[in-house]
Amino acid sequence: MSGRGVLLIGRARTVLLVAVLAGAFVEVSTEHRRYGWLVDVFALAAVGVVGMAAVLGSEASRPRDRLAPEPRPGPAAPVFQHLPGPPPPPARPPKPRPLLQERPTDPSVPRFGNGAxxxxxxxxxxxxxxxxxxxxxxxxxxxxxxxxxxxxxxxxxxxxxxxxxxxxxxxxxxxxxxxxxxxxxxxxxxxxxxxxxxxxxxxxxxxxxxxxxxxxxxxxxxxxxxxxxxxxxxxxxxxxxxxxxxxxxxxxxxxxxxxxxxxxxxxxxxxxxxxxxxxxxxxxxxxxxxxxxxxxxxxxxxxxxxxxxxxxxxxxxxxxxxxxxxxxxxxxxxxxxxxxxxxxxxxxxxxxxxxxxxxxxxxxxxxxxxxxxxxxxxxxxxxxxxxxxxxx
CATH class of the missing domain: 3.60.40.10 (PPM-type phosphatase domain)
Known part of the structure; x- marks a missing residue:
């Protein structure tokens, strides 16, 4: 999701939270004839649920690299020492080229049969x-x-x-x-x-x-x-x-x-x-x-x-x-x-x-x-x- 979309969702959740808080405040401040205290409890609980959802939603909408936990110091990794092993076998010397190598003969020289x-x-x-x-x-x-x-x-x-x-x-x-x-x-x-x-x-x-x-x-x-x-x-x-x-x-x-x-x-x-x-x-x-x-x-x-x-x-x-x-x-x-x-x-x-x-x-x-x-x-x-x- 783009940064602009994340910003719009965050604003909508803020407006919803404000509306719920306002509703809960009105509900709590209004006198109820029956079960008044129970209505107040439910109103406050609704405010808490909506607030928690807004917080979690905003955390989830952050870029992934921001959610990566910072490294915690821990025990140092053990250091392994590479002990010298057997030496590699010596490289074979290049195969000597033969001293006598045939080359294309001069086309101006007459050739008879297969030549020499x-x-x-x-x-x-x-x-x-x-x-x-x-x-x-x-x-x-x-x-x-x-x-x-x-x-x-x-x-x-x-x-x-x-x-x-x-x-x-x-x-x-x-x-x-x-x-x-x-x-x-x-x-x-x-x-x-x-x-x-x-x-x-x-x-x-x-x-x-x-x-x-x-x-x-x-x-x-x-x-x-x-x-x-x-x-x-x-x-x-x-x-x-x-x-x-x-x-x-x-x-x-x-x-x-x-x-x-x-x-x-x-x-x-x-x-x-x-x-x-x-x-x-x-x-x-x-x-x-x-x-x-x-x-x-x-x-x-x-x-x-x-x-x-x-x-x-x-x-x-x-x-x-x-x-x-x-x-x-x-x-x-x-x-x-x-x-x-x-x-x-x-x-x-x-x-x-x-x-x-x-x-x-x-x-x-x-x-x-x-x-x-x-x-x-x-x-x-x-x-x-x-x-x-x-x-x-």
């Missing part, structure tokens, strides 16, 4: 300072278009302790740009400093080949002599490092391409030691065809990751031959990280690269292709491709 799970793992850094995990180049030498890329393989970059990129390449030219020079080296995984051995071999090979072709042309090249001098450089690095020559072991493949003749045909010399390989692409179509490189003994490779010929130990096993490159044709020097995939017809990798590299592509596209994702392809990948554009 390690392709999506984070790239880790080796403990020592090494060459970059990726290297790439794009160049024109006379009539030749050159693309080169080297990418550390998933097997080296994601498994702790991470290893360095053990592949290396160098490209060069003669001073007059009549010759394009290429060297690709692949350090053995079993050798602790093979990345340094590969870098030394590829760099020294281009330096020596440039001096030789400038002095005597393409016909004066000798693989055994060349690889013997490269072996001396690789062995010298091992001596300076204070390690055995087996710790810098590497394989090497080299090529020199002479400017095209009047018909646009280019003549090339290829020398090799080990399982890196050279491949030819016919401009009329078809897959890449292997032309040079030592075939692997698959059982030996699985057991020891070893090859028969290597630097600096066996330079006398180097071999060479000459080939021709028609206008629009291409010569590719690759390490086994690519060569093995191209040699497997079931993977369709060769078919893809024959179509993708039919013509020169930008270095960025070329590098993404070299980083392809395919099952069981975990090794470093390096490719240097030279396209013959005809006579400049």
């Amino acid at each position: 799970p390690a392709q999506g793992y984070p790239w880790l850094l080796p403990e020592r300072t090494v060459q970059n995990g990726i290297a790439a180049d794009e160049a024109a030498v006379g009539a030749f278009a050159v693309r080169a890329a080297s990418v550390v393989g998933p097997g080296h970059r994601c498994s702790p302790p991470a290893g360095p990129r053990q592949d290396s390449y160098r490209i060069g030219r003669s001073r007059d740009s009549r010759y394009a020079i290429v060297a690709v080296a692949d350090g053995l995984s079993s050798a602790a400093w093979s990345d340094a051995g590969a870098t030394t071999a590829s760099s020294q090979a281009v330096t020596l080949l440039r001096a030789q072709v400038e002095a005597g042309g393409l016909d004066g090249l000798d693989a055994v002599e060349l690889y013997g001098r490269v072996a001396e450089s690789v062995a010298g690095y091992a001596v300076r490092r204070g390690v055995d020559s087996s710790h810098v072991a590497t394989v090497l493949i080299t090529a020199v391409l002479a400017e095209p003749d009047a018909d646009g045909v280019a003549r090339a010399w290829v020398g090799w030691l080990g399982d890196s390989s050279a491949w030819l692409l016919d401009p009329r179509g078809g897959p890449w065809q292997c032309s040079s490189g030592d075939a692997k003994d698959r059982a030996a490779v699985v057991l020891s990751n070893d090859v028969a010929g290597r630097l600096p130990d066996t330079p006398q096993l180097a071999r060479s031959h000459y080939l021709t490159l028609p206008p629009g044709g291409a010569l590719a020097l690759v390490t086994d990280g690519i060569g093995d995939a191209w040699a497997d017809p079931a993977g369709h990798v060769n078919e893809y690269f024959a179509n993708a590299w039919r013509l020169p592509v930008p270095a960025t596209r070329f590098t993404a292709d070299v980083g392809f994702d395919a099952p069981q392809c975990l090794d470093d990948r390096t490719a240097v491709v030279v396209w013959n554009g005809g006579r400049a």
Whole structure:
């Protein structure tokens, strides 16, 4: 009920009480012939009942919070002391996240089949300072278009302790740009400093080949002599490092391409030691065809990751031959990280690269292709491709 309603009821009860009191006073003051005293008693009782009802009604109409009795002091509540109980069990440390977590692979990288799970793992850094995990180049030498890329393989970059990129390449030219020079080296995984051995071999090979072709042309090249001098450089690095020559072991493949003749045909010399390989692409179509490189003994490779010929130990096993490159044709020097995939017809990798590299592509596209994702392809990948554009 609102405050105004309560006020009106209170006033009505007051008026009623006054009326009853006035009536009782008149009744008492009036003389009665019979039972006068009894009438007076009833009149006074009526006044008392009406007065009591007015008081109780006014108390009931008060707001509820006003009727709440004030707290009376009583005995203090007992104070309970909480005795220390057994300590809570220690919180379990957060579960460590696995070091190798798959991430979405780069959509620009070609993927074959289900790919390799390690392709999506984070790239880790080796403990020592090494060459970059990726290297790439794009160049024109006379009539030749050159693309080169080297990418550390998933097997080296994601498994702790991470290893360095053990592949290396160098490209060069003669001073007059009549010759394009290429060297690709692949350090053995079993050798602790093979990345340094590969870098030394590829760099020294281009330096020596440039001096030789400038002095005597393409016909004066000798693989055994060349690889013997490269072996001396690789062995010298091992001596300076204070390690055995087996710790810098590497394989090497080299090529020199002479400017095209009047018909646009280019003549090339290829020398090799080990399982890196050279491949030819016919401009009329078809897959890449292997032309040079030592075939692997698959059982030996699985057991020891070893090859028969290597630097600096066996330079006398180097071999060479000459080939021709028609206008629009291409010569590719690759390490086994690519060569093995191209040699497997079931993977369709060769078919893809024959179509993708039919013509020169930008270095960025070329590098993404070299980083392809395919099952069981975990090794470093390096490719240097030279396209013959005809006579400049």
